[in-house]
Amino acid sequence: MKKGNNTICLRIPQALHQKMLGDLRRTHSFAYERVGFLHTTSKIIANGTVLIIATDYVPVEDDHYIEDKYVGAKISSGAIRAAMQRSLEKKGGCFHVHLHDHCGKPYPSRTDKSSLPGVVESFANIAPFQANGILILSKDSFYASVKIAGEKKYLHPKSISIVGKPMLMSFSVEKKLESxxxxxxxxxxxxxxxxxxxxxxxxxxxxxxxxxxxxxxxxxxxxxxxxxxxxxxxxxxxxxxxxxxxxxxxxxxxxxxxxxxxxxxxxxxxxxxxxxxxxxxxxxxxxxxxxxxxxxxxxxxxxxxxxxxxxxxxxxxxxxxxxxxxxxxxxxxxxxxxxxxxxxxxxxxxxxxxxxxxxxxxxxxxxxxxxxxxxxxxxxxxxxxxxxxxxxxxxxxxxxxxxxxxxxxxxxxxxxxxxxxxxTDKVCLHFPLDQVGPPVFVKL
CATH class of the missing domain: 3.40.50.720 (NAD(P)-binding Rossmann-like Domain)
Known part of the structure; x- marks a missing residue:
């Protein structure tokens, strides 16, 4: 993925969003919060916009947490390696995901800022031409920091949307006085x-x-x-x-x-x-x-x-x-x-x-x-x-x-x-949610 116009859009199916919230709200025997990995596929589309589409979410297993009273959650290198292996197999990007369970826009803590970029760099080494990053959820909003090829700095999506009934959308622009x-x-x-x-x-x-x-x-x-x-x-x-x-x-x-x-x-x-x-x-x-x-x-x-x-x-x-x-x-x-x-x-x-x-x-x-x-x-x-x-x-x-x-x-x-x-069944069998993004042609 080459450098675009710095406009990034992240889209997540509602079913995956609900799966993430359900998993991240589970209690753990000693960790104060949970962590998961969101797998994605990305493509540069019109005007250089980077479109990131979520395809799967995988929780971190209980035995991959490490007890540490100074942080909310600490996971083993094995959990990160497993996520990297999935990225390699899926030929896609990966986002480290956790939850700040409050209303309003969440922001990374000091620990998040110091420890998570190293995790993202590991993902970027596996999938350098895909978008990788950090995603923090709240009850009704999001924060994301994205690493893409050709950019030294981490970028923030212009829009993050949960695609479902109803939609949930977050934009990075400031709100103006309404007419x-x-x-x-x-x-x-x-x-x-x-x-x-x-x-x-x-x-x-x-x-x-x-x-x-x-x-x-x-x-x-x-x-x-x-x-x-x-x-x-x-x-x-x-x-x-x-x-x-x-x-x-x-x-x-x-x-x-x-x-x-x-x-x-x-x-x-x-x-x-x-x-x-x-x-x-x-x-x-x-x-x-x-x-x-x-x-x-x-x-x-x-x-x-x-x-x-x-x-x-x-x-x-x-x-x-x-x-x-x-x-x-x-x-x-x-x-x-x-x-x-x-x-x-x-x-x-x-x-x-x-x-x-x-x-x-x-x-x-x-x-x-x-x-x-x-x-x-x-x-x-x-x-x-x-x-x-x-x-x-x-x-x-x-x-x-x-x-x-x-x-x-x-x-x-x-x-x-x-x-x-x-x-009519409530689940669509004609368009599985894991079959999204640009068509992939398999050589026979």
């Missing part, structure tokens, strides 16, 4: 505006639903938005593309330009990255997102997008609608909003993506044509998705099991939990 613009959404939590200003959100497809998403995220105060769309405004878009003008048709205005125009009218200081191509052409810009919202047209596109998000521990919210008509019956409008969080059920678990659907779609490739679309179902679905995003990020409703699969009936005007939720 009165957002006073009426203060019920979302005292840190909600800070989260909105620092989280990175991707929008895939800025058509009917995507244009509603961009507009609403801007009104919430989300400042960092990455938009993927390679299309221009055409006459058939004006019935549903929020912010598009009639003059955009003649000018062949990019849909991403419409997005920037709308968002910056609300937030002039918004940091918008317009990607005028498919996300597959610039996947590293997708990988820096904390949450992705998609309004794509096909099942195969959804499958690819969800797989990429799962691989890089990104929560994905999918929206879509369709109009069906059988014989002389009135048209039927239906749609869905699906939250796909790493470690939780995916769209295949829900039965939304199936081999049959993908096969039928592939058989019709090039013959599908334009699908019926109107503005109001897109608005309903996008608003529902934005509400799901807000709950995921702020946990304002204090509901850990808020629905992940909502069905929309446009004829009745209802949005409700999909019946399949009752029959």
């Amino acid at each position: 009165k613009v957002y006073d009426r959404q203060s019920f979302l939590g005292e840190s909600s505006q800070f989260l909105f200003e620092n989280i990175k959100v991707g929008i895939i497809g800025y058509g009917g639903g995507g244009s509603h998403l961009g507009q609403q995220l801007a009104h919430l105060g989300v400042k960092n938005i990455i938009i993927f769309d390679d299309d221009i405004v055409e006459d058939t878009n004006l019935n549903r593309l929020v912010g598009a003008w009639f003059s955009d048709i003649k000018k062949a205005t990019l849909k991403t330009s419409v997005a920037k125009r709308i968002i910056r009218k609300v937030i002039p200081t918004a940091n918008i990255i317009a990607v005028n191509c498919r996300w597959q052409n610039q996947p590293e810009l997708l990988q820096i997102c904390d949450v992705v919202l998609g309004g794509v047209d096909t099942y195969s596109e959804r499958q690819q997008l969800e797989a990429e998000c799962r691989r890089y521990l990104i929560s994905y919210i999918d929206i879509g609608m369709d109009v069906h008509q059988i014989d002389e019956e009135p048209p039927s409008i239906s749609g869905q909003v699906i939250l796909s969080v790493p470690g939780s059920p995916c769209m295949s678990c829900f039965g939304f993506l199936t081999d049959r659907k993908l096969a039928l779609e592939a058989a019709k490739y090039g013959k599908v044509g334009g699908r019926p679309q109107v503005v109001w179902p897109n608005g309903v679905l996008a608003s529902t998705a934005v509400g799901m995003f807000v709950n995921l990020v702020t946990n304002w409703a204090q509901e850990k099991d808020f629905p992940s699969y909502l069905a929309y009936n446009g004829n009745l005007g209802t949005v409700e939990e999909h019946i399949r939720l009752k029959y």
Whole structure:
């Protein structure tokens, strides 16, 4: 791993975070605290950002603690060697982890500062091109110090996120005074505006639903938005593309330009990255997102997008609608909003993506044509998705099991939990949490 731009992002699955807290809170016969090792994989992505993804946590066994009344926990060289061996086998980095069991941001003690860098250097010798470091947990926050190749000093992640329902995020930037613009959404939590200003959100497809998403995220105060769309405004878009003008048709205005125009009218200081191509052409810009919202047209596109998000521990919210008509019956409008969080059920678990659907779609490739679309179902679905995003990020409703699969009936005007939720396993078998990070190709 070469020297980047000093921006580091650490992502940890919620299941691993809970495993760490559960282990580190166990009592020991003589040690005052416990220690563990978090194994990771890392990659330099867009703009030189170092993305670190946690893959496994291994506790230190009881017999590897050494009695020492002057420190909270002292572990044997055997425990460190075992962690080094695992790093060698996994071809990844390793973090020394312990807990300061209080609320608020934890900081290393004098003992931590003097003794732990030597442990990290041992890990760096085994995996010099991976990120290695120190991670300290508290009840609701984190501290991390990271050693990467090409840097003499230890660096601190710009963001640390626990990826789950809900998310738990920590940013290294200072909190600023909040604008009165957002006073009426203060019920979302005292840190909600800070989260909105620092989280990175991707929008895939800025058509009917995507244009509603961009507009609403801007009104919430989300400042960092990455938009993927390679299309221009055409006459058939004006019935549903929020912010598009009639003059955009003649000018062949990019849909991403419409997005920037709308968002910056609300937030002039918004940091918008317009990607005028498919996300597959610039996947590293997708990988820096904390949450992705998609309004794509096909099942195969959804499958690819969800797989990429799962691989890089990104929560994905999918929206879509369709109009069906059988014989002389009135048209039927239906749609869905699906939250796909790493470690939780995916769209295949829900039965939304199936081999049959993908096969039928592939058989019709090039013959599908334009699908019926109107503005109001897109608005309903996008608003529902934005509400799901807000709950995921702020946990304002204090509901850990808020629905992940909502069905929309446009004829009745209802949005409700999909019946399949009752029959879906809570653990995803399609995307194991240890199979994350860049794909690894094994030579046969």
